[in-house]
Amino acid sequence: MSPEVTALASGLEEPPAPKRTRFEEAWRLFRRNRMALAGMVIFALFFFSAVIGLALTSGSRPRFDPSLVRLQEKLRPPLSMPHVESLRPEELPAFGIYLFGTDDLGRDVFARMLQGAWVSLTVGFVAVGISVAIGIFMGGLAGFYGQRHIRLEQLLVTAVLLTGAGLLAAGLRSWGALLLAAGHAWLFWSISPWGLQRRKTLPAGLRFFRKNTLMVDTVIMRFVDVMLCFPSFFLILTVVALLPASIYNIMIVIGLTSWEGTTRFVRAEFLSLREQDFVAAARALGVGNLRIIFRHMVPNAVAPVLVSATIGIASAILTEAGLSFLGFGVPPPHATWGNILSDGKRFIFDAPWLTFIPGAAILIVVLAFNLFGEGLRDILNPRLREKH
């Protein structure tokens, strides 16, 4: 009854299905989503023009001068020719035409837009970079070490160190330095060989300090809850209004106030990944914790973070525009798109292009980012992929 099974069938060939790497597969899916593709193209254009714009508008004699005031040319509409007679030769705009018109101080709007592109780009990326970095750190801690408890002694050491730093900052130098030194000494002792030795055999009274207090996870999530209680725009507004206005402050503040989402994503991913078999397998093979985290878990957790990062860039740009509108943006004469937009609001009926051009630009760029982010989300979410 049984056929001969020893010899492999002649002509046993591999099934001709093409093999694709993960990137190729992702790219293939991405290509199908037209809007996401458009988003990426627009983003590339934006990036390109921001970089070129920076080159073209900075320096002392830039090709496109964004801050050259020509009061006699104020509020010229787009594509209008300059009044050559009233201008000195170096005041003429490049290409002899006001591509986007001029604003109320006679500055070339096109040049300002170019300069502003770079600012918007930086604000977006730096702010999101900060928030993602914080988010991954906090979320990773909470996710990976979440179930561990903070021991009392660790709490004490942290308190000592913080108070020392605080006192130092508040001016009580000697006390501050003393506490800091004490805290660091304790840290070194506990890591050193005799410290580790002594830990095993602590006298009963001192063992109290080894007690577990709160879980790491609880602490971090409560901290996130506290941050959540501040309506984000108000927080940014408060801090920005109280700090001296500068582009760096804005970036840092936006970054420092928007990490909650990332934290939650990363924590959720880590929590679920931690239970998965491949982590247990890696542990069984003796792979150290740090290596597990970075080589195995982070790449998997990256997906939702990437999505929220692209959308975060979009929202950072919008926030900057909003802040400029209220008067808290980057100080003049540096141009940002939000700046131009808010400066233009006074002339909305006389010179609509001052509002329209930056507004439309912001809209397109932010839209592109959002579409790109959503496209990423669709690709990276295996459940929403069509099944065969």
Add this chain to the structure above:
Amino acid sequence: MTESLETVLSVEGLKVYFRSEDEVARAVDGVDFEVRRRETVCLVGESGCGKTVSALALLGLVPRPPGEIAGGRVRFCGEDLLDRNEAAMETVRGRRIGMVFQEPQTSLNPVFTIGEQIAEPLRIHLSLPEPEIRERSLQLLNDVGIDSPGQRLADYPHQLSGGQRQRVMIAMALACGPELIIADEPTTALDVTVQAQILRLINRLQQSHGMSVLYITHDLGVVSQIADRVYVMYAGVIVETGAVEQVFRNPRHPYTQALLESLPSRKKRGRRLYSIPGTVPHPAYKPAGCPFHPRCPRAIGACREQVPGMCGFDDHHVARCPVAAGRNAADWCTYGYPSN
């Protein structure tokens, strides 16, 4: 069982394709099978051979994009099912054909009680008044072997075990007294002991309710226990069919033979287990000719060039392998040729 009974379900040349941007996956590539009254027919094959898709296609449950019915005919009690619109299909589903799915964990709606979910088909299809619905539900739960049915009616799915949930699924499928039950691997996700109970249950219900059963599985052991007739499927086509005893005792198609060969048994103790070399082809990239030929120990040149048709062997036992029937290239079987 050998007298010619009335055919309840008849499928001819069914094709279900899944189209994506650059490829067409031919999940079901021209299958013929039928189920007669009071019969248990098994559709058996490895994962990915198209058996589940075939079953879904019968009830119009294949997601329309990307899937599509690319051809064939399905007749149920004489009526054509494939060209009915959605509203007409709704009168067939649940009322005349019941379906039991594979994953009891996720197949019940978690936010409604068991009682509510069983009551739905009774209310919609039979328009029974409420007190009768309750009585009927209790009866059904009793039939499928769930104890304290009164309590269970008010429970939510997460409060039941896997085996109990599957019994509830069976009860829902039976609720309106259908003529055909399609069971898609109902026991795969359950323990072996529970599996045995469910199989016995299905058998018993079939006797008492007089319905036909189309049972889909990859487990040959299950086939031997409950089936009257069996269809063996591979890569979207039927490769062998016949009465269970015949096919098991005397498999003709090399694939069936290999399947049976790879079952562990006492005879093979101490020997290395047999496994079929190679892998199942991707449904979009099937080999030319016979889909099994790359892995077949008896393939000849003609197997690659000509698509084999069904060759008759014993009484009603046919297999799609001319080589097994002793034919050669000039004399290829063409009966039941899957039309391209």
Add this chain to the structure above:
Amino acid sequence: MLAFIGRSVVQKIVTLFFVSVVSFAIIHIAPGEPSQVDPLNPKFTPEMVERFRQAFHLDRPLYIQYGFFYRDLLSAQTLSWKDNQPVLHKIWERFLNSLPLFIVGTLITWTISFPVGIRSAIFRGGAYDRSATFISYVLISIPGFFFAYMLIIFVVSQFHVPVIGMQTFGMTDTAWFFQVNDRLWHMLLPSVLGATGGIAVLSRYVRSQMLEVESQDYVRTARAKGLPWEMVHYKHALRNALLPFVTMFGLILPGLIGGSVIIESIFSWPGLGRMAYEAILARDYPVILTINFIAAVLVLIGTFVSDILYVIVDPRIRL
């Protein structure tokens, strides 16, 4: 259940405490002085500045100031530093202004988002879905004030809808009916504006939840049972898809104190958002801290309500 509530309340109170400390710290750490005590302010002589400092307890250590502030807050005695009005009274007034905007905006948002999102999901990929998706994206991406100005230009030139303030001058003398009508007209643009962003986000979320539920096995079972199309989608799928939104309901609460600063600035609407903004500018600490505190309380109550609703609505969660 009771234990859960108890634990939750305790946690929330602890969080509230931390919030109060953090907001207090932020305000005092930031550079700048309230205008009355700014030594550079030419309006006040040094003696007056000194008196103000004492009155505001600014000369005491931080934790004592903290104590003073919260004693005043909890006994409803806080006074604004800018104009010496009772803070709570001021907040209440402005709140009543912001409230109708908020209610109308939220109503519009929720009543439009759900049908749009659900329809998009059920007919996924169709023309309706694609256009709704595209419009949503545009609405999310448009800078608020840009959109506002576009709307204003369009609407004012076409329909003469009023855009300044809450009511037209001199309206108080006319009949009750005209006053209400006038108010409604004034409210139209700001609330629609506030709602559009919300509609865009919420409808996308509804759609994605619905899509996720639609791909579940139990929806397939419902279809296999032969249930009519409407029942499959609107009973089986929807009920599951709505679960997270019931909990979101509780989180609307913090929006009460929100009030978009931008919208209120554009339309000169005397609302809570603007008041907070002006307080920040003037370093009016009591007002800022009070608003912050109330906002935090609302957030915490909102999350609390969400947690409770979640337990009630999802039968899988039983404590």
